[in-house]
Amino acid sequence: MSCFDYPVDSQTILLKKRALRKELLQKEGLVDKKIAILSGSTVGQIRPVLELFLLHHGIRPTFWEGGYHLYYEDIVFGNEELKAFAPDLIYIHTSNRNLENRPSVYDSDEAAAAKLSAECARWQGLWDAALANFHCPVVQNNFELPTLRVMGNADAVMAQGQVRFVNELNRTAADYAAAHTGFYVQDINWLASVHGLDQWCDESSWCLYKYALNPELIPELCANLANIIKSVFGRNKKALALDCDNTLWGGVIGDDGVQGIHLGLEDAGGMAYSAFQSYLKEVAGLGVLLNICSKNEEHIAREGFNRAESVLKNEDFIAFMANWNPKSQNLQAMAQQLNIGLTDIVFVDDNPAEREQVRAALHGMPVPELTGPEVYARALDRSGYFEVTTFSKDDRGRNQMYKENVQRAAAQQQFADYSDYLRSLEMTAQITPFAPEFLARTTQLINKTNQFNLTTRRYTEDEVRACMEDENCVTLCGRLQDKFGDNGLVSVIIGRKIGDALEVELWIMSCRVFKRDLELAMFDALAAAAAKLGCSRITGSWLRTAKNALVRDFYPSLGFEVTQDGENERYFALNIEQLPEEKNKVIAVQPNQ
Amino acid sequence: MTAEQVLKELEEIFRDNFDDDDIVLTRETTADDIEDWDSLEQINLLTTIGKKYGIKFSIDDVSSLANVGDMVDLVLRLKA
Numbered sequence: 264m265s266c267f268d269y270p271v272d273s274q275t276i277l278l279k280k281r282a283l284r285k286e287l288l289q290k291e292g293l294v295d296k297k298i299a300i301l302s303g304s305t306v307g308q309i310r311p312v313l314e315l316f317l318l319h320h321g322i323r324p325t326f327w328e329g330g331y332h333l334y335y336e337d338i339v340f341g342n343e344e345l346k347a348f349a350p351d352l353i354y355i356h357t358s359n360r361n362l363e364n365r366p367s368v369y370d371s372d373e374a375a376a377a378k379l380s381a382e383c384a385r386w387q388g389l390w391d392a393a394l395a396n397f398h399c400p401v402v403q404n405n406f407e408l409p410t411l412r413v414m415g416n417a418d419a420v421m422a423q424g425q426v427r428f429v430n431e432l433n434r435t436a437a438d439y440a441a442a443h444t445g446f447y448v449q450d451i452n453w454l455a456s457v458h459g460l461d462q463w464c465d466e467s468s469w470c471l472y473k474y475a476l477n478p479e480l481i482p483e484l485c486a487n488l489a490n491i492i493k494s495v496f497g498r499n500k501k502a503l504a505l506d507c508d509n510t511l512w513g514g515v516i517g518d519d520g521v522q523g524i525h526l527g528l529e530d531a532g533g534m535a536y537s538a539f540q541s542y543l544k545e546v547a548g549l550g551v552l553l554n555i556c557s558k559n560e561e562h563i564a565r566e567g568f569n570r571a572e573s574v575l576k577n578e579d580f581i582a583f584m585a586n587w588n589p590k591s592q593n594l595q596a597m598a599q600q601l602n603i604g605l606t607d608i609v610f611v612d613d614n615p616a617e618r619e620q621v622r623a624a625l626h627g628m629p630v631p632e633l634t635g636p637e638v639y640a641r642a643l644d645r646s647g648y649f650e651v652t653t654f655s656k657d658d659r660g661r662n663q664m665y666k667e668n669v670q671r672a673a674a675q676q677q678f679a680d681y682s683d684y685l686r687s688l689e690m691t692a693q694i695t696p697f698a699p700e701f702l703a704r705t706t707q708l709i710n711k712t713n714q715f716n717l718t719t720r721r722y723t724e725d726e727v728r729a730c731m732e733d734e735n736c737v738t739l740c741g742r743l744q745d746k747f748g749d750n751g752l753v754s755v756i757i758g759r760k761i762g763d764a765l766e767v768e769l770w771i772m773s774c775r776v777f778k779r780d781l782e783l784a785m786f787d788a789l790a791a792a793a794a795k796l797g798c799s800r801i802t803g804s805w806l807r808t809a810k811n812a813l814v815r816d817f818y819p820s821l822g823f824e825v826t827q828d829g830e831n832e833r834y835f836a837l838n839i840e841q842l843p844e845e846k847n848k849v850i851a852v853q854p855n856q
Numbered sequence: 857m858t859a860e861q862v863l864k865e866l867e868e869i870f871r872d873n874f875d876d877d878d879i880v881l882t883r884e885t886t887a888d889d890i891e892d893w894d895s896l897e898q899i900n901l902l903t904t905i906g907k908k909y910g911i912k913f914s915i916d917d918v919s920s921l922a923n924v925g926d927m928v929d930l931v932l933r934l935k936a
Contacts, residue, residue, distance in 0.1 A: 278904050281875030307896045467915050472895075478903050 267319045269631065269645040273482040280311050287318035292809045294721070296496060299327045299350035299397075301334035303361035304475035312481050316489035320498055331473070334361075339392045346396075351723070352492060353393055355403045358451070358475035359429060359464075362406065366423045368413060375422035382428075383435045390439055390446060398725040400495050402447045402488065405433040407455035407476075410464050444703060445724055447491050447652055451476075454487055490647030496721065497710025500629060500648040501603050502552035503543070504594055506612035507564050507585070511543075511575065512536045513636065516567050517559055527572030535636035540574035542640040547579060550658030551649050552601060552665055554582040556593050556610070561585040581665045590617050591624035601665065602774040604713065604810065609648050611639070655704045657751045664775065667748040674747075685780060685849040688745040692781060692850045694788040697731035697738040704752045705740055708773060713810040715772040715782075717803060717817065722757075722769070735760040737792040741785050743776055743850070750776050754785050758793065758801070764836070765793035767803040784847035786821055790839055799840045807831040821846070857935060862928045869904055873897065883925030909935055 266272035266283070276283065296317070300306055310326055317324045327348040329337045334355050337345055364382040366375035386403075393401045409418075409425040418424035433452055440448045455463035458480055465477035476484060493499070508515045513525030513532045525533035547553050553575070557564050564585040568577045577583070582600050584593040590612070598605045606627045612618055618630050631642045671688070678684035697705060706724040713719070722730075730736045741754035753773040758765045767789070772782055793801050803818050805811070807830070815833070819825065822843065823835035837843075867881040874892055887893040893901075905927070906913055911934040921927055 274904065274907055277900055278869065278872045279875070282872075285875070305896075308900055467913070467918075468899075470915055471918055472899050474899070478899055479907065 265319070267316060267486070268629075269642055271482050271486050273479055276312060276315060276482045277308065277479070280308075280315060283315055284311070284318070287315060288323070290318065290321065293318065293321055293323040294496070295323050295325065296351045296492075297327070297348060298324045298492070299329070299345055299348060299353045301329040301337050301353065301355050303332055303334050303357040304469075305331070305473045306356065307472070307474065308478060308481050309356065309485060313485040313488060316482075316485045317492060320489055320493035322493060322496060322498070332361075335389055338389055338396065341396065350397060350399050352399055352495065353397060353401045354488065354492075355389075355393070355401065356475075357404060357406075359406045359409060360469065360475050362429070362432070365425065366428055368423045370423055372422050379422070379428060379431055382432060386432070386435065387439060390443070394443060394445060398729075399723055400445050400447065402449055402491055402495075403436065404449040404451040405436045407451055407463060408460060410460055444653075447495065449488055449491060451484070451487075454483065458483060487647070490650040491652060494650040494652040497707065499650060499711075500551070500609050501607040502554060502581075502597075502601060502609070503546070504554050504556040504584075504597060504608050504610045505543070506614065506617065507555060507557040507559060507567060509613045509636070510611060510633075510639070511540060512567055512573075517563055521563075521566040521570065524567060524570075526567075526570060529572075533572070535639075537572065537574060539636060539639045542643070544574050544579070546643075546649060547662055548659065549649055549651060549654070550661035552581050552662060553579050554597055554601070554608075555580050555585055556590055556597065556612075557585045558587055558590075559585040578666075579662070581662065581669070589620065589624070591621050594621065594625060594628070602714075602777065609643070609646075611643065613639075653703050653707055655707065657704050657707075660749075660751065664748060664750060668775065670747050671745075681778075682849065688747070688779070688849075690743060690745045690779065690781075690850040692741055692743045692784055692852050694739055694741045694784060694852055697727065697740055699728075699731075701740055701752055702727055702731070705755055708752065708755055709769065709771060712771040712773060713808065714774050714813050715777065716808070716811050717770045717814055718768060718806050719808045719811060720769050730757050733759075735796075737765060737789065737796060739785060739788055739792065741772075741781055741788075743779065743781050754781055756785060756789055758789065760796050760798060763798060764800040764802050765789075765796065765798040767801065770803065780847055780849050782817070783821075784850045784852050787845045787847055788852070790843055794839055794842050800836055800838055802826070802834065802836045804835065805833045857932065859928050859932060862931050863924070865908070866905065866924065866927060866931075869901065869908065873901060873904065881924050883923065883928065885924040886922065905931065911935060 266275040300310060306328055310328060314324055327345060327350060334357060362382060364378040366378050390403060406429050408429055412418035412426055414421060414424050418426040420427060436448050440446050463476055463480060468474040468478055505511060513536055514523055516524050526536055527533045528537060543553060565577050567573060568575055582597045584597055594605065594608060594610060598608060605625055609629045610621050613633050621628060622630050629648060631646050633639050633642055675684050678687065702724055706722060706727050710721050730738050737758040739756040740752055742752050743750045753776045755769065755771050756767060757769040758767045805815055818835035823837040825833060826836050827834040863881055867879065870879050870881060871877050874890060879890065902913060902918060909931055917930055
């Protein structure tokens with residue numbers, strides 16, 4: 264348990280921020296990001312506390328802080344210093360206190376409506392300018408409700424009311440975010456209501472220090488904000504490992520029998536477990552993989568999910584590890600089977616001893632504290648492991664794709680020769696330049712692929728778009744299907760023409776399609792595209808990270824020569840004056856449409 | 857609770873807050889004596905002190921603090 268996990272330990276964070284920072288800076292594999300904070304009130308402790316939460320998520324921020332209450336001017340009229348800082352992300356920290364054009368009870372309906380339109384236009388103008396001038400993700404909070412209501416409840420109804428005014432503005436912010444990629448709303452209206460509006464809006468902190476929120480709640484604000492930022496930069500968790508007994512149902516199925524466990528709405532003891540299962544079913548719909556990690560006989564544990572009252576069914580799980588091995592060992596096997604990192608899995612278990620075993624054995628694995636079953640869902644929900652900032656078709660289909668992988672593994676058993684197996688998959692691929700409709704998925708893949716990633720460069724959606732539009736760039740994205748299903752967009756290459764060489768800046772492939780020869784088909788397409796641009800060489804590099812040892816020798820395996828060799832960086836080149844023979848023999852690549 | 861006791865407890869809070877175990881507080885210590893003690897840290901300190909003793913400072917309380925001695929007296933007054 265760290266002070267950053269739910270429930271956030273605000274007091275420790277505020278008091279020990281210096282010591283915590285020193286400790287967090289020791290973490291390995293931190294990625295650097297430049298964050299601009301523009302504000303309509305005092306930033307103060309928000310900056311150091313946000314830094315702690317970002318470090319906790321593996322992001323080492325450098326900050327640029329705008330002047331007090333200059334958020335509008337800095338963005339709309341431009342600020343050279345901010346421009347030169349070239350932020351990777353902009354956070355606009357504002358509050359109800361920054362609203363202008365407020366309606367009043369002295370206004371006619373028409374005048375009040377005109378004020379609302381003017382205020383909506385003012386904010387939209389700000390957001391348009393932020394997106395247009397900085398080409399990076401923008402996070403803007405919506406607004407907390409007012410603490411005073413001169414008309415009482417009618418304040419939420421009449422055009423002159425402040426409550427109605429804020430509600431309308433918040434809807435405008437939500438509509439704007441829905442219509443603009445790269446723009447994210449931080450829902451402080453929700454956050455303030457969770458903590459209580461009177462507690463959130465502290466009058467004396469405003470009068471004394473111009474803090475728009477109670478400084479005691481700064482850690483809560485930053486925890487929430489850091490979830491959005493780490494999600495934008497591709498650091499969400501990917502899977503859940505769930506215990507069964509007293510986690511997904513009440514009781515011990517091995518002792519109490521399948522009919523003896525508590526589950527379902529007819530049973531007071533079972534209701535909370537059913538509600539938790541329903542919550543998990545929704546989480547799975549986001550593309551989060553559900554898996555079982557339980558000390559049980561497998562056939563007995565599976566019976567529990569055959570009960571009619573069980574919301575989750577056996578088909579909902581990808582890895583089903585029910586045995587008597589230590590849980591840490593099962594989790595390692597699970598990570599291997601799913602081909603994801605251990606720290607990408609959230610371990611959910613009611614038993615404190617199991618949680619401790621896993622925390623001690625597997626450092627860095629997220630293990631939420633669970634108390635009673637009625638609050639399991641909340642513990643998971645508030646931790647923000649799966650904060651959604653993009654929601655692609657691919658996310659929706661992810662569980663299905665992993666199930667197809669299980670079928671593929673079974674099919675592989677039938678072939679002695681691996682290439683016979685590959686041919687039996689009847690694979691087809693489309694390898695095309697980047698296209699606007701795939702930009703979101705392309706960006707998402709770039710930012711979360713770690714293993715088959717030669718350079719681990721991360722790109723924002725705007726940067727990906729810029730590559731797409733640059734005629735000196737070769738951009739390729741590969742989609743792969745086989746007889747079991749569609750793997751979707753799973754490989755990306757970005758190359759840039761420099762002199763007579765095409766320099767490969769980025770080459771990634773999803774672990775989902777390892778060892779399927781798609782990398783060979785991608786190479787064929789890359790060589791053809793480079794030749795078409797008039798390049799006589801292709802150059803590439805391998806930059807070591809904690810996770811990409813897999814592709815250390817990838818370029819040599821394609822016939823590249825090593826031009827510069829080092830422990831942490833290797834550089835390669837391949838002459839293509841004569842176009843190399845096509846390497847892919849098993850995938851039918853469909854011609855460009 | 858004595859003034860002596862409160863002073864010792866504030867010293868502990870200051871040491872945590874500035875991550876510096878060498879800080880020694882006296883009634884006469886002011887923001888000029890501790891390098892990182894600026895107006896923002898002042899807010900952080902007051903928030904922590906308020907939480908620790910379960911007290912809430914008013915605007916008047918906070919604006920008239922000149923040194924650590926004033927802080928000690930304020931805590932004692934609000935706890936009384």
